[in-house]
Amino acid sequence: xxxxxxxxxxxxxxxxxxxxxxxxxxxxxxxxxxxxxxxxxxxxxxxxxxxxxxxxxxxxxxxxxxxxxxxxxxxxxxxxxxxxxxxxxxxxxxxxxxxxxxxxxxxxxxxxxxxx
Amino acid sequence: xxxxxxxxxxxxxxxxxxxxxxxxxxxxxxxxxxxxxxxxxxxxxxxxxxxxxxxxxxxxxxxxxxxxxxxxxxxxxxxxxxxxxxxxxxxxxxxxxxxxxxxxxxxxxxxxxxx
Numbered sequence: 001x002x003x004x005x006x007x008x009x010x011x012x013x014x015x016x017x018x019x020x021x022x023x024x025x026x027x028x029x030x031x032x033x034x035x036x037x038x039x040x041x042x043x044x045x046x047x048x049x050x051x052x053x054x055x056x057x058x059x060x061x062x063x064x065x066x067x068x069x070x071x072x073x074x075x076x077x078x079x080x081x082x083x084x085x086x087x088x089x090x091x092x093x094x095x096x097x098x099x100x101x102x103x104x105x106x107x108x109x110x111x112x113x114x115x116x
Numbered sequence: 117x118x119x120x121x122x123x124x125x126x127x128x129x130x131x132x133x134x135x136x137x138x139x140x141x142x143x144x145x146x147x148x149x150x151x152x153x154x155x156x157x158x159x160x161x162x163x164x165x166x167x168x169x170x171x172x173x174x175x176x177x178x179x180x181x182x183x184x185x186x187x188x189x190x191x192x193x194x195x196x197x198x199x200x201x202x203x204x205x206x207x208x209x210x211x212x213x214x215x216x217x218x219x220x221x222x223x224x225x226x227x228x229x230x231x
Binding site: 004033037042043044045046047050052091095096097101102103104105106107108109 | 119161172175205207217219222224
């Protein structure tokens with residue numbers, strides 16, 4: 001079974017600085033999808049960034065980028081120029097490519113604090 | 117366009133009572149998912165509907181949980197009778213199809229507290 005591990009329950013970063021959130025996962029599949037979701041205090045969870053395992057290029061969305069290391073099964077999220085609105089719980093997640101098991105597997109989350 | 121909505125936002129009930137949670141997916145989304153996060157743990161999959169059919173209910177904890185999606189529109193998740201360990205946040209998500217490239221859009225969640 002696939003698992004997702006986030007080893008940092010909480011992190012803090014100074015506003016305008018860069019922070020990296022760690023995530024590792026375990027799977028025997030060769031093709032899959034990885035995600036970072038953000039859940040601000042208002043609780044609506046939104047997709048931040050997505051990476052398809054067959055793509056070697058790391059995904060980027062504005063100030064958010066990932067470092068995808070397939071062999072190491074590592075998928076970290078880098079937030080550049082941190083803003084107060086980035087304060088949230090961040091979940092790393094995995095999705096299988098097959099037609100079965102259409103579910104997302106989440107890590108426990110990392111709570112990110114932005115210090116003004 | 118309205119997002120996924122859930123009702124109520126918060127429910128507090130006594131052990132042994134019944135609670136029904138509702139999820140309204142994004143209009144036109146055939147796929148509807150329920151997830152749950154118990155305090156301090158991962159968000160875990162409960163089940164998946166495609167239209168009104170249960171595609172996968174492997175994550176349902178036990179037979180005290182009953183999910184329905186009449187007419188393939190909104191869905192309800194009933195817990196009867198509720199136990200203390202059922203406390204947590206219940207999330208609903210929807211997507212247009214089951215293609216893995218289709219994003220699952222999440223609702224704000226229902227926080228259930230069982231006393």
